[in-house]
Amino acid sequence: MRWNELSTPALTVDADVLDRNLRRMADYCRTHGLGLRPHTKTHKIPEVARMQVRHGAVGLTVAKVGEAEVMCGAGLDNILVAYPVLGREKLQRLAALALDRSMLISLDSEIVAEAVAAAMRERGATVGVLVEFDAGLGRCGLEPGPALVELARTVMRLPSLRFRGLMCYPGQIGGDAEARRRELARVAERVERALEGFRRERIPVEIVSAGSTPSAFQSHEIPGLTEIRPGTYVYNDMNTFYQGACAMEDCAARVVATVVSTAVAGGAIVDAGSKTLSSDPLRFGPASGYGFIVEAPDAPIVKLNEEHGYVDTRRASRALKVGDVVRIIPNHVCTCVNMHDEIFVVRQGEVEGTWRVAARGKIR
Amino acid sequence: MRWNELSTPALTVDADVLDRNLRRMADYCRTHGLGLRPHTKTHKIPEVARMQVRHGAVGLTVAKVGEAEVMCGAGLDNILVAYPVLGREKLQRLAALALDRSMLISLDSEIVAEAVAAAMRERGATVGVLVEFDAGLGRCGLEPGPALVELARTVMRLPSLRFRGLMCYPGQIGGDAEARRRELARVAERVERALEGFRRERIPVEIVSAGSTPSAFQSHEIPGLTEIRPGTYVYNDMNTFYQGACAMEDCAARVVATVVSTAVAGGAIVDAGSKTLSSDPLRFGPASGYGFIVEAPDAPIVKLNEEHGYVDTRRASRALKVGDVVRIIPNHVCTCVNMHDEIFVVRQGEVEGTWRVAARGKIR
Numbered sequence: 001m002r003w004n005e006l007s008t009p010a011l012t013v014d015a016d017v018l019d020r021n022l023r024r025m026a027d028y029c030r031t032h033g034l035g036l037r038p039h040t041k042t043h044k045i046p047e048v049a050r051m052q053v054r055h056g057a058v059g060l061t062v063a064k065v066g067e068a069e070v071m072c073g074a075g076l077d078n079i080l081v082a083y084p085v086l087g088r089e090k091l092q093r094l095a096a097l098a099l100d101r102s103m104l105i106s107l108d109s110e111i112v113a114e115a116v117a118a119a120m121r122e123r124g125a126t127v128g129v130l131v132e133f134d135a136g137l138g139r140c141g142l143e144p145g146p147a148l149v150e151l152a153r154t155v156m157r158l159p160s161l162r163f164r165g166l167m168c169y170p171g172q173i174g175g176d177a178e179a180r181r182r183e184l185a186r187v188a189e190r191v192e193r194a195l196e197g198f199r200r201e202r203i204p205v206e207i208v209s210a211g212s213t214p215s216a217f218q219s220h221e222i223p224g225l226t227e228i229r230p231g232t233y234v235y236n237d238m239n240t241f242y243q244g245a246c247a248m249e250d251c252a253a254r255v256v257a258t259v260v261s262t263a264v265a266g267g268a269i270v271d272a273g274s275k276t277l278s279s280d281p282l283r284f285g286p287a288s289g290y291g292f293i294v295e296a297p298d299a300p301i302v303k304l305n306e307e308h309g310y311v312d313t314r315r316a317s318r319a320l321k322v323g324d325v326v327r328i329i330p331n332h333v334c335t336c337v338n339m340h341d342e343i344f345v346v347r348q349g350e351v352e353g354t355w356r357v358a359a360r361g362k363i364r
Numbered sequence: 365m366r367w368n369e370l371s372t373p374a375l376t377v378d379a380d381v382l383d384r385n386l387r388r389m390a391d392y393c394r395t396h397g398l399g400l401r402p403h404t405k406t407h408k409i410p411e412v413a414r415m416q417v418r419h420g421a422v423g424l425t426v427a428k429v430g431e432a433e434v435m436c437g438a439g440l441d442n443i444l445v446a447y448p449v450l451g452r453e454k455l456q457r458l459a460a461l462a463l464d465r466s467m468l469i470s471l472d473s474e475i476v477a478e479a480v481a482a483a484m485r486e487r488g489a490t491v492g493v494l495v496e497f498d499a500g501l502g503r504c505g506l507e508p509g510p511a512l513v514e515l516a517r518t519v520m521r522l523p524s525l526r527f528r529g530l531m532c533y534p535g536q537i538g539g540d541a542e543a544r545r546r547e548l549a550r551v552a553e554r555v556e557r558a559l560e561g562f563r564r565e566r567i568p569v570e571i572v573s574a575g576s577t578p579s580a581f582q583s584h585e586i587p588g589l590t591e592i593r594p595g596t597y598v599y600n601d602m603n604t605f606y607q608g609a610c611a612m613e614d615c616a617a618r619v620v621a622t623v624v625s626t627a628v629a630g631g632a633i634v635d636a637g638s639k640t641l642s643s644d645p646l647r648f649g650p651a652s653g654y655g656f657i658v659e660a661p662d663a664p665i666v667k668l669n670e671e672h673g674y675v676d677t678r679r680a681s682r683a684l685k686v687g688d689v690v691r692i693i694p695n696h697v698c699t700c701v702n703m704h705d706e707i708f709v710v711r712q713g714e715v716e717g718t719w720r721v722a723a724r725g726k727i728r
Contacts, residue, residue: 007453007728041670063671083671084624086635086687089371108627111686132627139672140625140633171669260448261504263472263496269504271450275702276727280643305535306405306698307427307447308503322475323450334670338639339702341725361705363640364371 001351003344004325008258009272011340012327013355015347017252018048018234025216025233026055032220035227037061037080037209042231042334044359045343046074052234059104061229065090065097066362072101074358080104080130080209082167082229084112084140090364091119098125104207106167108132108141110154113161120160128164129155130209133194135168135187144194149201156203165207165226166194173215174243175284184215188222195224214245237333238292242285253343254294254327255336257309259320268299268320270309272328278335279304291328296320301328365715367708368689372622373636375704376691377719379711381616382412382598389580389597390419396584401425401444401573403595406698408723409707410438412598423468425593429454429461430726436465438722444468444494444573446531446593448476448504454728455483462489468571470531472496472505474518477525484524492528493519494573497558499532499551508558513565520567529571529590530558537579538607539648548579552586559588578609601697602656606649617707618658618691619700621673623684632663632684634673636692642699643668655692660684665692 003012029036035058040049049060049071059078062068068079084107085094097103098120105127107113113129120127131152134141142148148166155163170187173180191208198205211219211228213236219228235253236246257272270293277291289300290309299316301309309328313320320326330336337343342354367376393400399422404413413424413435423442426432432443448471449458461467462484469491471477477493484491495516498505506512512530519527534551537544555572562569575583575592577600583592599617600610621636634657641655653664654673663680665673673692677684684690694700701707706718 007451009727083635084686086622086624087371108625109686112624115687134628138628138631139669139674140627142627258450260450260476261472263504263506264498264502267502271447274642274644274699278638278643279645279699280638305503306702310503322448322473323479335638335643338670339725340727361703363373363704 003256003327003346003349003351006256006344006351008256008325009276010256010344011337012254012256012344012346013235014252015345015352017250021233021236021250021252022051022055025230026057028217029228030056034219034225037227037229038234039082039229039231040067040071040359043234043337044357045355046071046076046358047355048234049074049076058227062359064362064364065093066364067359068097068103069093070359070362072097078102080106080229082106084108086112086115088119091116092123094127095119095123095125098127099123102128104128104130104164106130106132108151110151113151113155113158117158117160126160126162128162130165130167130207131155131163132167133190135170135190135210136183137169137171139169139171141168144190145197148194149197149203152198152203165205165209167209169212170210170215171212173212177244180215180218184218184221191222191224213240214243217245232333235333235337238285238329238331239283242282251329253333253337254329255291256325256327259322259324259326262320262322266312266314268311268313270311270326270328271307272309273307274304275306276339277304277309277328277330278332278339280332280335282331291330294327294329296326367620367691367710367713367715370620370708370715372620372689373640374620374708375701376618376620376708376710377599378616379709379716381614385597385600385614385616386415386419389594390421392581393592394420398583398589399591401591401593402598403446403593404431404435404723406595407598407701408721409719410435410440410722411719413438413440422591426723428726428728429458430728431723432461432467433457434723434726436461442466444470444593446470448472450476450479452483455480456487458491459483459487459489462491463487466492468492468494468528470494470496472515474515477515477519477522481522481524490524490526492526494529494531494571495519495527496531497554499534499554499574500547501533501535503533503535505532508554509561512558513561513567516562516567529569529573531573533576534574534579535576537576541608544579544582548582548585555586555588577604578607596697599697599701602649602693602695603647606646615693617697617701618693619655620689620691623686623688623690626684626686630676630678632675632677634675634690634692635671636673637671638668639670640703641668641673641692641694642696642703644696644699646695655694658691658693660690
């Protein structure tokens with residue numbers, strides 16, 4: 001079956017592009033001596049995670065205990081839950097995983113450290129801990145300095161926790177070259193400040209984890225990092241493209257959609273709305289819109305309802321007719337994938353099979 | 365178990381508020397002689413659909429064949445697929461449903477009419493058709509006038525289709541009182557213009573379907589309507605509230621979330637981001653933000669990442685501490701529900717059970 005014979009809407013991934021994206025990131029990390037612990041939140045698929053491991057990943061990253069359960073259930077190991085997990089039910093499940101897998105968790109408060117430690121102790125499990133500092137995004141993480149060292153000491157005192165190192169998320173690195181340079185310098189300064197405190201106290205820091213897709217290939221310019229956690233690079237998307245962090249042909253995921261109405265003059269409606277593409281806006285680039293139509297680049301998707309994509313065809317060089325099947329590159333592939341229970345694997349236009357998005361919906 | 369003992373994030377519905385919302389809409393429709401065919405896209409749960417039928421709904425509305433399959437599989441009947449379904453695989457499934465259920469479909473083009481007719485003929489099935497006209501939103505639907513009548517005639521000529529009437533979606537009615545009055549008049553004028561063409565040609569129009577939650581209780585002010593399809597009213601949300609279409613205590617759905625970090629000054633992070641709340645913005649009202657925290661009304665959620673909600677606590681009268689459990693009323697409950705595989709049913713604060721969001725992910 002060809003891609004345009006799929007029942008729509010359908011999320012697809014180009015297997016060759018995926019493989020090239022996986023290889024490029026793995027090569028980059030090898031070249032620069034960085035560990036690659038890809039964030040699986042983008043794909044949520046054990047099959048893709050296994051490919052990442054085959055390409056040399058040192059482990060995997062997830063955001064949720066439920067996602068870790070899916071990956072562990074598929075035989076994967078060395079999982080970082082890059083999230084301050086809190087709540088008895090989730091921590092009991094984390095402890096069950098930590099009994100026979102190598103698990104890491106990130107946290108930035110004593111409350112979470114003690115809750116994790118208590119749950120581990122109850123099961124006789126041990127979990128590695130990365131203490132999180134804020135690299136400048138202002139989301140999670142302590143300010144680099146004495147409080148960070150103090151929290152690491154607390155972790156070291158708690159018997160069922162093992163202090164492994166530091167984590168930050170430099171999610172603000174993005175946009176144009178000048179903005180990236182500025183934020184890269186800021187992140188480097190904060191990483192250095194964080195490490196300096198530990199050097200002074202002679203506390204060994206085995207892991208220093210950072211990384212995001214837009215900043216991934218500049219990670220070697222931040223001294224001190226030992227590993228990175230990019231996620232989006234497997235598929236890429238319009239936000240990645242518009243930041244110059246990938247080429248258009250590196251966008252592996254596309255939503256196949258059908259034009260279902262052209263009744264209103266100047267427009268066309270496709271059967272992909274916010275419940276298929278997600279309503280995440282375009283955050284970078286000259287254009288606005290809700291996804292790029294490969295077959296009609298000059299026909300922007302200007303608005304989404306839940307099941308309707310509004311295409312502005314007024315300046316389109318190609319007419320869109322009811323029944324036409326098109327491919328849409330989403331703005332933000334992570335939230336798009338999260339809408340789908342399966343993804344169709346396409347190679348050279350031919351549908352080879354499907355993967356279940358097995359960790360989708362594992363929100364706890 | 366109390367609501368604040370749930371593992372988070374968790375989507376909850378207050379059963380008493382839900383019941384009151386269902387009753388109010390059913391009473392309104394009965395009072396005004398309007399058929400109620402609620403759109404199930406908001407809840408996607410057969411149990412709730414059955415309640416709607418018990419409250420007197422004449423049938424149900426869905427957007428997707430897959431959603432219709434879930435509802436039919438649960439024993440429900442009289443289903444309108446309010447969408448121009450196109451594509452052989454989906455139409456074969458629609459035909460299979462139409463063999464032993466009363467099914468309706470909406471469409472606005474000859475291409476879709478002929479495709480639906482062909483699929484029905486192949487299975488020996490019949491489906492009712494509502495021809496869609498544009499009530500002013502500019503999404504789907506023909507301009508009221510001769511082309512609309514012509515499409516109805518085409519439907520009447522196709523043997524496996526049965527012309528049942530007209531449909532429109534007055535989705536632009538919303539906002540403040542003045543904006544609502546203006547758009548209500550515009551919709552009424554367009555409904556009248558659509559019906560006028562059919563009267564002149566002496567074509568009987570059995571069903572005239574419109575309705576949305578923000579405009580629902582004004583439907584009787586649009587002469588000619590026979591039924592309405594509100595969806596959001598079951599749960600309501602901040603967008604409904606800020607349009608004055610419900611009170612805050614009519615918001616039945618809440619996401620229970622935990623504060624997981626307060627490491628960055630002036631803020632708190634909750635474990636509900638765009639993969640839990642959806643990234644749909646607030647479309648109405650004085651405030652911006654991504655959901656209303658019941659326990660901290662003066663602490664707006666100013667930004668979402670996939671698994672992080674950024675709460676601005678700088679003007680909050682109550683401190684948010686790591687481990688605090690809060691309830692968030694989402695901006696747009698339809699896209700929020702679509703993130704969840706289950707919803708917890710709460711009555712007077714006590715968790716009574718769960719419903720599976722069975723039609724979630726049925727995107728085709």
